[in-house]
Amino acid sequence: MHHDHGDDGQDPKEKINYKATFRLLYGLIKTRKGPFLVAFVYMVSATLLSLFIPMIVKYVIDTAIPARDPRALLLAAAVYILTTLLFLYFNYLQVLQLARAGQDLIVDLKQRILSHILSLDLEFYSSMPVGRLNARVQSDTSTLYALFTNTVITIVNDALMFAVVFCVMAFFNLKLTLMLIPMFPVLALFGWIFVKVTSPMFVKVRKIAAEIPGFLTEQLNGIGVLQAFSREGDASAKMEALNQKRFTADINVELYTVIFFLSIVFLHPAATAAVFHYGGRMVLDGKMTVGVILLFVMYLGNLFEPIFRFSEHLSIIQRSFSAGHRIAKILELKPGLTEPPRPHYLTSVRESIDFRNVWMRYKEDSGWVLKDVSFKLPRGKSLAILGETGGGKTTVTSLLFRFYDFQKGHIEIDGTDIRKLSLGSLRAAIGLVQQDIYLFPGTVMDNLKLMDASIPDSRVHDAIRLMGIEAFFKKHPLDKVVKEKGANLSIGEKQVISLARAMVLDQEVLVLDEATSNMDPHTERLITTAIKNLLKHKTVIIIAHRLSTVRNADEVMMISGGEVKELGTHDELLAKGGLYAKYYRLQFGEGE
Known part of the structure; x- marks a missing residue:
């Protein structure tokens, strides 16, 4: 670094x-x-x-x-x-x-x-x-x-x-x-x-x-x-x-x-x-x-x-x-992260993503941000990560992209350490939908294709249909002009476009950081539908803030202070009555 x-x-x-x-x-x-x-x-x-x-x-x-x-x-x-x-x-x-x-x-x-x-x-x-x-x-x-x-x-x-x-x-x-x-x-x-x-x-x-x-x-x-x-x-x-x-x-x-x-x-x-x-x-x-x-x-x-x-x-x-x-x-200046001498090229995730006893800190003289984190995400499954602000949720996903490197443990995709994978092929295989969504000046179609003219229009229409959000794009046609940073769209509307973009780009693994902002009920339902359909077609890691997302995920991981406190399905962790159950009641209400 x-x-x-x-x-x-x-x-x-x-x-x-x-x-x-x-x-x-x-x-x-x-x-x-x-x-x-x-x-x-x-x-x-x-x-x-x-x-x-x-x-x-x-x-x-x-x-x-x-x-x-x-x-x-x-x-x-x-x-x-x-x-x-x-x-x-x-x-x-x-x-x-x-x-x-x-x-x-x-x-x-x-x-x-x-x-x-x-x-x-x-x-x-x-x-x-x-x-x-x-x-x-x-x-x-x-x-x-x-x-x-x-x-x-x-x-x-x-x-x-x-x-x-x-x-x-x-x-x-x-x-x-x-x-x-x-x-x-x-x-x-x-x-x-x-x-x-x-x-x-x-x-x-x-x-x-x-x-x-x-x-x-x-x-x-x-x-x-x-x-x-x-x-x-x-x-x-x-x-x-x-x-x-x-x-x-x-x-x-x-x-x-x-x-x-x-x-x-x-x-x-x-x-x-x-x-x-x-x-x-x-x-x-x-x-x-x-x-x-x-x-x-x-x-x-x-x-x-x-x-x-x-x-x-x-x-x-x-x-x-x-x-x-x-x-x-x-x-x-030299990049802190470099290509391996003889890189392996990731074409698809055939089996699973594995974190095994991962420890990470940003500087040698600073404290550990992640401590002994382990989980396994099989292909086609979803994992919802919950925890307090600064607990290490975003760091987990950053390590998967190799935005930073870890000091101890292993992160593997199909049994291959990600440090042996070509950075380009690794990041090409994993999509990212951030809270702070950036949309480029241009049309809605340009943003869905991420300015890649080689993507056929038919793929865009197929993605919208698979996600069940055709109604949204009737209100916001594909030829609608988007201002810089999506200034003429609401936060919820930008997130819908960003989720659709992830489907259009057809990346097998998706990392989704849900927006925390309150939205109108109609947009909320649209996003819930979009995420639910994404979960059917992708291997997904979600930094979750919605009750529906937590319930629909195959597994839930509760992280606090850089440590995995609990890992299991929503029902298992709720029945356990531990930290997740307390967080769930506090965040979503006991009667939910």
Whole structure:
């Protein structure tokens, strides 16, 4: 089981694991080297064309104008226009190629994160708010999209531009070029200080950015409770406090970014002034032409442009490594429950489900949730489980699905330990009808088929007929639109649809957690009829809350404090006059 869930509420003092994050980012781009390489070629072509423009200006100033040659001026103008058009064309190709490659990469990453999250067990979800998971899949991947479609390839291109410009400047005047070198260590120092100071700030920004959608999701999910207890103001105040925290954190980051950027910007006019002063003196001494000074001034723009961009890229890089660090932490989590090395595949339950002396606890240092639980459920029979809240009823059914593992004892299906069964085949064979029923947006038919278009309509109609609930689906036709979470249906109506869905999906074993809510007599009768007919066709384990269900079950198990207190038929346990009889009289009334 997990002991560290990679909580996305990342500690601002936590250091980013750059090695793991780089490994993730490199792994993503490595499989798409071709498309990114094509984009890089387009970018380099555009860059080299842009570097050709100052040479055209130098030619006009130093050669065409002094020679008073109109044809040379016309040729220079034509070459300038052609160079600019080619520059724009290659820029267009590069942007298009990067957008395609970046979208492909991010779609793949989102799918990878989602698939991995879905493979993790329930313990992970119990400690991870839905809003934070949504932030991983949406917000953090969007940050990485900016990194891959702009930043990485631009930095490589800018490094190339910087090197080429420096070499061209050195070719035209080595002495003047060497005079510019002292500014580069200053730039490196500024960059190092910026990364050192802002790294924890970016972690803090990402932490708060994840908290906001998480908080919003939780509040919207519980909007009914908030309104019932008039707590809208409290929720609004907390949201305002979170937004203020985000605002303050963003402002602090932007403040340091602006200071860093302005420090670099100042170096550009300083370098230009140096070229004017020392270059001008060389022109006066006849050691250099005016065209070379203009070329140097224009190339200084090309030289500083990558540096300016890098100051902006540093912000994106910091955000991206923070986002990548959090994604990597999620992807590094291992499921607490894994497939066996050589799994058996469950096709059907031919004989029975056996719990033998099962002990279970959630953590090594916690108490036992189940203690020496044993029962046998033959194929085609039903077992009703009763007991107080927290007594272990739901844990028994969770173990059958292998949502959690047990520490001692055996759970077997047809004599095979469920830990040797393929998880997929085990869960495919067992249906689950929960108290908290989730219905998807769509039609009633979509929900009965669980969005599986391969299920024929005839199977749905057969299931409804077998369960004897045709009247319900006359009132709620199969083409009726169901809102998200079944918002336009009552709890009882949702349970009827959920029970019918269990029959449609044709899973041999069914685990049913009955709803405890009071329902109108008509819906109550419908559900009673549906469950009674399910019991005829399925092997069923029921966490029971209805008198009719308890009476119709083949066996009843009374569980308390994680222990099986009594096991037998309804009549046997009632005649025994023990814990079940007391619970029965308390729950259902002595005269029932």
